[in-house]
Amino acid sequence: MSQEPDRLFAQPLAQVADFVFNEDVARVFPDMIKRSVPGYPTIVENISVLAARFAQPHTTLYDLGCSLGAVTQALRRHVRADGCRVIAVDNSAAMVERCSEYLHSQDSMFQELLPVEVIEADILALAFQPTSLVALNFTLQFIAIERRPELLARIRQALLPGGALILSEKLRFEDAIEDELLTALHLDFKRANGYSELEIAQKRSAIEKVMLPDSLQTHRQRLLDAGFSQVLPWFQCLNFASLIALP
Numbered sequence: 001m002s003q004e005p006d007r008l009f010a011q012p013l014a015q016v017a018d019f020v021f022n023e024d025v026a027r028v029f030p031d032m033i034k035r036s037v038p039g040y041p042t043i044v045e046n047i048s049v050l051a052a053r054f055a056q057p058h059t060t061l062y063d064l065g066c067s068l069g070a071v072t073q074a075l076r077r078h079v080r081a082d083g084c085r086v087i088a089v090d091n092s093a094a095m096v097e098r099c100s101e102y103l104h105s106q107d108s109m110f111q112e113l114l115p116v117e118v119i120e121a122d123i124l125a126l127a128f129q130p131t132s133l134v135a136l137n138f139t140l141q142f143i144a145i146e147r148r149p150e151l152l153a154r155i156r157q158a159l160l161p162g163g164a165l166i167l168s169e170k171l172r173f174e175d176a177i178e179d180e181l182l183t184a185l186h187l188d189f190k191r192a193n194g195y196s197e198l199e200i201a202q203k204r205s206a207i208e209k210v211m212l213p214d215s216l217q218t219h220r221q222r223l224l225d226a227g228f229s230q231v232l233p234w235f236q237c238l239n240f241a242s243l244i245a246l247p
């Protein structure tokens with residue numbers, strides 16, 4: 001994947017536009033997400049460990065909001081159940097184009113990869129096949145809040161017994177002191193990864209209307225309301241967490 005450093009917000013901008021997953025973002029995305037999301041490499045690595053337990057033979061696995069396909073690549077390499085395939089979906093043309101290229105080069109580097117299909121589509125409009133594993137890795141937070149319940153309900157309906165949804169999100173916290181401290185620590189994480197105060201401030205105004213995090217309590221209740229039976233947090237680093245939701 002591209003090694004280009006994320007300098008998108010390094011120069012003062014006359015006006016900071018709302019954040020979109022366009023060509024500029026796609027080009028620097030591996031660097032951006034690693035330097036912005038505490039624990040991201042650990043989450044991606046371990047999604048394939050979790051998936052290996054939940055993936056059922058001869059079923060479809062979904063990577064929803066796949067960006068450049070980091071989760072898809074991990075699933076293709078590490079899920080060994082017979083006859084599985086991965087469907088990777090994103091509604092950003094720039095992401096889908098690069099994702100397809102990266103998956104193509106993965107094909108030439110490794111043997112015995114799961115087959116994959118990359119689709120440019122809105123996940124809200126997707127007709128789900130029966131599935132044993134759905135990954136929403138930092139995607140739900142970009143979906144309009146009022147559309148989140150219906151998306152989760154449709155995923156729940158498509159999930160087969162023994163399968164799972166893996167949901168990773170930035171969290172907000174209902175306790176004001178906890179929220180303030182973990183937000184401050186997240187900014188320290190960005191500084192420690194070389195982002196300047198200007199980059200941090202401009203990225204924040206670009207993203208604040210576009211990415212709307214929920215609390216763990218809100219996620220849990222919404223997943224239960226959508227018909228999931230169990231919600232288990234398996235990872236948290238500062239204000240970023242990942243949950244397993246069981247059908």
Ligand SMILES: C[S@@+](CC[C@H](N)C(=O)[O-])C[C@H]1O[C@@H](n2cnc3c(N)ncnc32)[C@H](O)[C@@H]1O
Nearest residue numbers: 021065066067070090091092122123137138142
């Ligand atoms: C933070 S990125 C996800 C990172 C990726 N899952 C990973 O692990 O590297 C969010 C992605 O969700 C996509 N996205 C947002 N809304 C979407 C929608 N309604 N349908 C499909 N993709 C969407 C964006 O284009 C973006 O690529």
Ligand SMILES: O=C(O)C(=O)C[C@]1(C(=O)O)C=C[C@@H](O)C=C1
Nearest residue numbers: 032033036037138170203207211
């Ligand atoms: O919370 C932030 O400041 C972020 O930059 C987070 C986040 C994310 O969680 O997806 C937002 C957009 C970028 O795609 C990468 C990281």
